[in-house]
């Protein structure tokens with residue numbers, strides 16, 4: 366079992382505390398993605414797993430062995446960086462073979478592993494080229510190939526696609542998804558800013574904020590059942606709309622008055638003690654529909670229309686004091702700026718959070 370266990374992992378740089386006690390179990394063969402706002406500690410955590418950063422306190426186990434004091438080269442880990450880090454004067458073949466040559470591996474074994482990695486990553490035709498004669502996506506595939514050759518137990522990726530343009534990102538993401546299938550027993554941990562990468566690659570996503578874990582779960586679990594407002598707004602794009610509300614009726618279902626809108630019955634249970642309290646009502650842009658009926662959530666003037674073809678984004682301003690409400694309607698809609706529209710939503714898609722930002726359970 367090449368699982369990974371983190372127990373109360375903390376990191377401080379002098380007085381600056383960066384990670385505040387991370388507990389996480391990662392199973393063998395799992396693909397786990399770390400996401401979170403800039404500076405939340407994703408890369409620091411990854412680098413601690415790799416052994417490139419010292420662990421201030423807590424315990425880390427790989428394969429059941431405590432590795433806090435095990436150097437990077439002996440952890441059975443390979444890491445792929447944003448900046449490829451290839452040797453410019455070496456061919457693709459030599460870049461991939463380099464680590465094994467240093468480790469004194471025999472020539473046949475080196476050749477077998479390089480060719481197998483090249484085959485997996487469709488690099489066979491480029492083996493004799495220098496990195497400068499490759500595209501960014503191909504270079505990143507060489508960096509991944511080099512890591513595969515090390516036969517790692519745990520594969521770490523630190524924003525590997527962020528230097529690539531949009532089309533190459535998609536192509537290389539698909540390569541990584543295939544790699545995950547082909548190396549099903551290898552545990553993979555991946556740091557990204559990109560929602561699509563996180564949602565499509567992860568078995569489980571770890572959402573971090575300010576040095577702690579907000580929630581761990583399967584991508585759609587985080588999307589459908591965020592535990593708190595932070596996760597609700599972090600997962601999904603554009604972000605979930607949040608409207609301040611007041612709880613007016615409690616019980617099996619909860620009635621809230623929306624600021625600038627109507628009274629709505631939300632299918633979540635609340636205690637009588639919640640009555641009169643402030644809450645936050647959440648609805649995703651893609652869950653809003655336009656209606657002419659009376660059963661609407663709120664009515665508002667459209668301030669901006671973004672017609673993207675596949676979807677139309679409507680920005681409705683003035684309902685709350687904060688950001689505009691966004692509606693994401695499939696396809697093309699003829700909506701004029703300044704037009705007033707009514708918006709409704711299926712009650713099953715509604716979210717409700719208490720004053721502390723924790724979700725009320727369904």
Ligand SMILES: Nc1ncnc2c1ncn2[C@@H]1O[C@H](COP(=O)(O)OP(=O)(O)OP(=O)(O)O)[C@@H](O)[C@H]1O
Pocket residue numbers: 378381383401402403404405406407408409410
């Ligand atoms: N050597 C260091 N000394 C002091 N503080 C550091 C050091 N390295 C990182 N930090 C701080 O630790 C925090 C976490 O940094 P980290 O790079 O892990 O964040 P991140 O989530 O990966 O951010 P990004 O998404 O921007 O890469 C940041 O506030 C950063 O300023």
